[in-house]
Amino acid sequence: MTTDTVTAKDFATDQDVRWCPGCGDYSILKQVQSIMPELGLPKEDIAFISGIGCSSRFPYYMDTYGMHSIHGRATAIASGLKAARPELSVWIITGDGDGLSIGGNHLIHLLRRNVDVNILLFNNEIYGLTKGQYSPTSELGKFTKSSPLGVIDQPFNPLSLAMGADASFIARAIDRDPILLRDVLRAGNLHKGSSFIEIYQNCNVFNDGAFDPYSDKKRKAEETLILQEGKPLVFGLDNAMGIQLDGLTPRMVSLATCSADDLWIHDSKDHTKAWLLTRFFDDPKVAGHFPRPFGVFYQQERPTYEKAMQEQVKQAVEKFGEGDLDVLLAGRNNWEI
Amino acid sequence: MATQLLEKATVLFAGDSGDGMQLTGSQFSLTTALHGNDLATFPDFPAEIRAPIGTVSGVSGFKVNFGSTRIFTSGGKVDTLVAMNVAALVKNLDQLKANGLIIVNEGGFDARNLKLANYTAGQNPLTDGTLSNFQVITIDVNKLVKELLKDSPLGNKDRDRTRNMFMLGFVYWLYNRNPESTLQFLARKFAKLPDVMAANIAVFKAGLHYADTTELFSNRYEIQPAQMPPGKYRNIMGNEGLALGLVAASKKAGLDLFYAGYPITPASDILHELSNHKNFGVRTFQAEDEIAAIGAAIGASFGGHIGATGTSGPGMALKTEAMGLAFMIELPLVIVNVQRGGPSTGLPTKTEQADLLQAMFGRNGEAPMPVLACATPSDCFEVAFEATRIAIEHMTPVILLSDGYIANGAEPWPYPQAADLPTVTPPFATAETPYQPYFRDEKHVRQWAIPGMKGMQHRVGGLEKQELTGNVSYDAENHERMVKTRAAKVAAIANSIPEQQFDSGSTADPIVVVSWGSTYGASKVALANLRKEGVPCAHIHLRYLNPFPKNLGALLAQFSKVIVPELNDGQLVVLLRRAFLTPTESLTKIQGKPFLAAEIEAFVKQQYATL
Numbered sequence: 001m002t003t004d005t006v007t008a009k010d011f012a013t014d015q016d017v018r019w020c021p022g023c024g025d026y027s028i029l030k031q032v033q034s035i036m037p038e039l040g041l042p043k044e045d046i047a048f049i050s051g052i053g054c055s056s057r058f059p060y061y062m063d064t065y066g067m068h069s070i071h072g073r074a075t076a077i078a079s080g081l082k083a084a085r086p087e088l089s090v091w092i093i094t095g096d097g098d099g100l101s102i103g104g105n106h107l108i109h110l111l112r113r114n115v116d117v118n119i120l121l122f123n124n125e126i127y128g129l130t131k132g133q134y135s136p137t138s139e140l141g142k143f144t145k146s147s148p149l150g151v152i153d154q155p156f157n158p159l160s161l162a163m164g165a166d167a168s169f170i171a172r173a174i175d176r177d178p179i180l181l182r183d184v185l186r187a188g189n190l191h192k193g194s195s196f197i198e199i200y201q202n203c204n205v206f207n208d209g210a211f212d213p214y215s216d217k218k219r220k221a222e223e224t225l226i227l228q229e230g231k232p233l234v235f236g237l238d239n240a241m242g243i244q245l246d247g248l249t250p251r252m253v254s255l256a257t258c259s260a261d262d263l264w265i266h267d268s269k270d271h272t273k274a275w276l277l278t279r280f281f282d283d284p285k286v287a288g289h290f291p292r293p294f295g296v297f298y299q300q301e302r303p304t305y306e307k308a309m310q311e312q313v314k315q316a317v318e319k320f321g322e323g324d325l326d327v328l329l330a331g332r333n334n335w336e337i
Numbered sequence: 338m339a340t341q342l343l344e345k346a347t348v349l350f351a352g353d354s355g356d357g358m359q360l361t362g363s364q365f366s367l368t369t370a371l372h373g374n375d376l377a378t379f380p381d382f383p384a385e386i387r388a389p390i391g392t393v394s395g396v397s398g399f400k401v402n403f404g405s406t407r408i409f410t411s412g413g414k415v416d417t418l419v420a421m422n423v424a425a426l427v428k429n430l431d432q433l434k435a436n437g438l439i440i441v442n443e444g445g446f447d448a449r450n451l452k453l454a455n456y457t458a459g460q461n462p463l464t465d466g467t468l469s470n471f472q473v474i475t476i477d478v479n480k481l482v483k484e485l486l487k488d489s490p491l492g493n494k495d496r497d498r499t500r501n502m503f504m505l506g507f508v509y510w511l512y513n514r515n516p517e518s519t520l521q522f523l524a525r526k527f528a529k530l531p532d533v534m535a536a537n538i539a540v541f542k543a544g545l546h547y548a549d550t551t552e553l554f555s556n557r558y559e560i561q562p563a564q565m566p567p568g569k570y571r572n573i574m575g576n577e578g579l580a581l582g583l584v585a586a587s588k589k590a591g592l593d594l595f596y597a598g599y600p601i602t603p604a605s606d607i608l609h610e611l612s613n614h615k616n617f618g619v620r621t622f623q624a625e626d627e628i629a630a631i632g633a634a635i636g637a638s639f640g641g642h643i644g645a646t647g648t649s650g651p652g653m654a655l656k657t658e659a660m661g662l663a664f665m666i667e668l669p670l671v672i673v674n675v676q677r678g679g680p681s682t683g684l685p686t687k688t689e690q691a692d693l694l695q696a697m698f699g700r701n702g703e704a705p706m707p708v709l710a711c712a713t714p715s716d717c718f719e720v721a722f723e724a725t726r727i728a729i730e731h732m733t734p735v736i737l738l739s740d741g742y743i744a745n746g747a748e749p750w751p752y753p754q755a756a757d758l759p760t761v762t763p764p765f766a767t768a769e770t771p772y773q774p775y776f777r778d779e780k781h782v783r784q785w786a787i788p789g790m791k792g793m794q795h796r797v798g799g800l801e802k803q804e805l806t807g808n809v810s811y812d813a814e815n816h817e818r819m820v821k822t823r824a825a826k827v828a829a830i831a832n833s834i835p836e837q838q839f840d841s842g843s844t845a846d847p848i849v850v851v852s853w854g855s856t857y858g859a860s861k862v863a864l865a866n867l868r869k870e871g872v873p874c875a876h877i878h879l880r881y882l883n884p885f886p887k888n889l890g891a892l893l894a895q896f897s898k899v900i901v902p903e904l905n906d907g908q909l910v911v912l913l914r915r916a917f918l919t920p921t922e923s924l925t926k927i928q929g930k931p932f933l934a935a936e937i938e939a940f941v942k943q944q945y946a947t948l
Contacts, residue, residue: 012808013796015808015809032341042791043794044788044789044790044791044792044793044794045788045789046788047639047788049636052774052799056747059796059798060796060798060808060809062796063794064794065639065787065788065794065795065796066794066795066796066797066798067666067796067797067798067922068796068797068798068800068801069632069635069798070658070659070662070797071662071800073629073632073659073662074626075632075634075636076624076628076630076632076633077632077634077636078635078636079629079637080595080597080622080624080632080633080634080635080636080637080639080644081619081634081636081637081639081640081788083595083633083636084593084595084620084636084637084639084640084641084642085640085641085642085788087789088788088789102875105469105625105626105629106625106626106628106629106632109625109629110623135923138923173467191944216464219760291673309620309622312615313615313616313618313619313620315615316616317615317616319616320616322616323584323588323614323615323616323617323618323619325584325585325588325755325758326618326754326755328581328584328585328614328617329570329574329581329585329752329753329754329755330571330575331571331752333370333371333518333571333572334569334570334571334752335370335373335569335570335571336373336567336568336570337373337562337565337566337567337568337570
C-alpha cells in the first residue's frame with residue numbers, strides 16, 4: 001500500500017452540501033467518508049457514479065473521481081468503467097426511483113454479472129427531487145401528490161429483487177444507525193463482486209418518519225433484527241425474543257420458553273435462509289409482524305465479470321499473441337497487384 | 338466451345354432463405370476478388386430468419402457485380418440469375434437483362450413450390466412462355482444431389498443443404514473461376530464434421546463437372562483482372578471494415594477499445610467481429626439494452642478507454658439521452674448507426690439513409706455532434722478511423738453513419754500498412770498546472786484526466802457546468818456561454834478536416850451531384866456515364882456532414898444546379914439549405930434498395946434539359 005495517510009476529511013470537496021437540512025443523506029455521506037481511508041487506496045483510484053435524484057448529488061461531495069450521470073444509468077456506466085478499469089474501487093449511488101424504477105433493468109443485469117462494485121441504494125420510499133410522488137417502494141395505500149386516493153402498486157421488496165437477480169452480496173442498513181451502516185459498508189467493500197446495500201433513508205420533507213419503527217428509540221428493539229454472523233436471531237427488549245426455524249417456516253419465540261441454542265443461527269452463506277430473511281417484510285402496523293432485519297443477509301464468492309473479461313483478453317493474447325495491426329488489416333485472404 | 342471475354346458481369350444467386358444463398362454469394366465474391374476482378378456485392382434477405390419456405394417473401398438473394406474495369410455499385414440489371422425455386426425466379430425476373438441467362442433448379446419447381454409462389458394448378462413459368470426472352474438452363478439439382486449422396490451417412494436434411502454448392506460449382510465453371518479457395522473454405526468450415534465436408538466438396542465438384550461435361554453452353558465467360566492500382570488487396574465487408582477501423586484508431590491512440598452493443602440488424606456483425614479481436618486489448622460488452630450499451634461505453638471512456646457503441650435507427654433513438662450526457666461531459670465516444678429502413682422497426686434488413694436528421698438533431702437541448710458517413714465497405718475503415726480520431730482529439734461523442742447496403746456489401750480493398758496510419762493524440766491532462774476539468778485549448782478542447790491520475794480527481798455530470806472548474810452552475814450567463822462554447826468546439830473541427838474535393842468534374846460544370854453515404858457508388862457510375870454522353874456535371878461526395886468542410890458552401894454556390902440523390906425523403910437537402918441557402922434538386926428513393934446509376938442519370942438529364 002503506497003497511500004498517504006488520509007482521513008475522512010480528505011474525502012470532502014469544497015462544494016456546499018445542498019440536501020435539505022435534516023435529510024438522512026448527511027449521515028450516509030458522513031459514514032461513507034469515514035470508512036474511505038480504510039479502503040487503503042489513493043483517492044484517485046476511487047470513483048463514485050450516480051444517476052439522478054436527491055441521493056445522486058453524492059459524487060459532488062466526494063473528492064474522488066465521480067460522475068453524476070443520467071436517470072437510472074449509473075449501473076450501466078459503472079459496469080463499463082469497472083470492466084475497463086478493474087483495479088478501481090467503484091461505488092454506485094442510487095435511490096429507489098433511480099435504481100428500481102427507471103434503472104431497474106440495468107440493476108438486475110449488473111447483479112447477475114457480478115461486477116465488483118458497491119451499490120448504495122438510498123431508499124426513502126418517495127420521489128424527493130420531483131417533490132413527493134410515490135416510488136416503487138412506497139407502501140400500498142400511501143397518499144402522495146400523485147396518489148391522492150392511495151397507492152395501488154404493490155411495492156418492490158428490494159432485497160428479494162436483488163436475490164432474484166442472483167446478487168452475491170445483500171445487506172440492509174439505516175441512516176440513523178451509523179455504526180451498523182459503517183459495518184455494512186465495510187463488509188460490502190471487502191466483498192469481491194456486486195454488493196447490494198439498501199439503506200433506509202429518511203426524507204424529512206416528503207416522507208418523514210417512514211422508518212421510525214426502525215430508528216425510534218422506544219420501538220427499535222422490538223422492530224429490528226440485527227443480523228450477526230454465527231449468532232442466534234434475537235430481538236426485542238433485552239433480546240427477549242428470538243426466531244426459530246420450523247422446517248422452512250420462521251416462528252417468533254420467547255426466550256423464556258425456548259433456549260437460545262434452538263434459535264436460527266445466522267449464516268450469510270446460506271441462500272435459502274437469506275431468502276427467508278428478505279421476506280421479513282411485514283407492515284409494522286399489522287399485528288404479529290416479524291421484525292425487520294438489518295445487516296448482511298447474504299454473501300457468496302463467485303467470479304466477477306471484470307475478472308472474467310480480463311481473463312479472456314489475457315487468454316486471447318496467449319493464444320494469438322499480442323495483436324499485430326498489420327496482420328489484422330491483411331486478413332486471411334489477400335493478393336497483390 | 339468458345340470463351341467470351343466480358344468487361345463485367347452481374348450474377349444474382351437467389352433461393353429460399355434456408356438455401357444458403359448468402360454463403361454461396363460470399364464465396365463467389367471472394368474467389369472473384371482473388372481472381373483480380375474489382376467487385377461490389379449486394380446481399381438482400383428477408384427480416385425473418387426462416388421466412389415461410391418457398392414463398393416470395395422468403396427469398397434471399399446475393400448479387401455480385403464484377404469486372405475487369407473498376408466497379409462502384411452492386412450492379413443494375415443482372416446477366417445471370419441462379420434461381421433455386423419458383424419464388425426466387427418470380428421475385429427477381431424483372432432484374433434480368435433481356436436475353437439474360439437463368440439457371441434454374443428444376444427440383445424447386447414442383448407443384449408445392451408453384452403453389453407457394455401463387456401459381457394456379459397447371460401453370461409453370463418454365464413452360465408457359467414467361468421466359469421466352471431469356472436463355473434458360475434447367476437442372477434438377479435436387480435429383481442430382483440425391484443420387485450423388487445416396488451413400489452419404491448424412492440425413493436427408495443435411496444432404497439437401499449442399500444443393501447451393503452444386504450451383505456454385507456450376508457458376509464457377511461458367512465464369513472460369515478457380516475453385517481452390519472454396520475447397521479450402523469448405524475444408525476449414527467443416528473440419529469437425531468430415532461427412533458434411535465430404536458431401537459439400539463432392540456436390541461442389543459435381544456442379545463444376547456437370548457444367549463442363551454437359552453441353553449446355555455455347556459460351557464460357559472470362560473476365561480478366563481489373564486494372565487496379567498496384568498494392569496489396571483483400572476483400573472487405575462494410576461492418577468488418579468499420580470494426581477494423583475502430584481497432585486501428587484505438588491502437589494508434591494508444592488506448593484500448595471498449596465496444597458495447599445490443600444485438601440489432603444490421604449492426605450486430607460489428608460486435609461479432611470485434612469480439613474476435615480481444616488480443617488487441619479489445620473488450621466487447623453485450624449489454625442488456627441499447628441504453629446500457631452506450632452507458633457502458635461512456636463508463637469505459639471515463640476510465641480512459643475509447644468507448645464505442647453500434648446500433649441501427651431504433652437503437653439510436655434509445656441512446657439519445659446518453660448521447661447528450663457524453664456531449665455534456667465532453668468525453669470521446671463513437672456511436673455507429675448502421676441505418677436501415679425506418680421509422681420504428683421499419684425494414685430491418687433493407688437499406689435507407691433516413692437517420693441523418695436524427696443524427697444531427699435528435700437530442701434534447703443544444704447538443705451538436707460531429708457526423709460522418711461511410712461511402713463504401715472499404716471506406717467504412719477510413720471513416721471509422723477518422724471518427725475515432727475526432728472523438729479522441731476533440732473530446733466529443735461522434736456519430737458515424739453507415740447503412741445496410743454497405744454494411745453487408747463487400748469489395749476489394751487495398752488495405753493500408755499500420756505504420757502509414759496517422760497517430761491519434763489523446764489530450765491527456767498533464768500535471769504542469771492544477772487540473773481544471775473545463776479549461777480549454779485553442780480548439781476549445783478540454784483536457785482528459787482519468788481515474789488513477791493523482792491530484793486530478795474531479796466530478797463530471799449532466800448538469801450545466803461552470804466554465805473552467807466544471808462545478809455545477811445555474812448561472813444564466815454561464816449557461817449561454819457554455820452552450821456557445823460547446824457548439825464552437827464542434828464547429829472548429831472543420832479546421833482539422835480536409836477541404837471538400839471533387840470526385841469528378843469541377844466548378845466549370847453547371848451541374849453538381851452531391852452524394853453522401855452509400856449513394857456514392859451509383860452517383861459515381863452515373864456521373865461517368867453522363868460525362869461520356871457529354872452532360873457537363875461534377876460530383877461531390879460528402880464524408881463530413883457535421884461540420885461540413887469549410888469550402889463547401891463556396892463550392893456549391895458556383896453551380897447552376899445542385900442535385901442531391903438520397904435514400905430518404907430529402908434530408909441532406911435540409912442541411913444544405915440550412916447551412917448555405919443552396920437551391921437544391923432532391924432525388925429521393927425510399928424503397929429499401931440502393932439507387933441504380935440509371936435512375937440518377939435520368940434525373941440529371943432531366944435537370945440538364947431545364948438549364
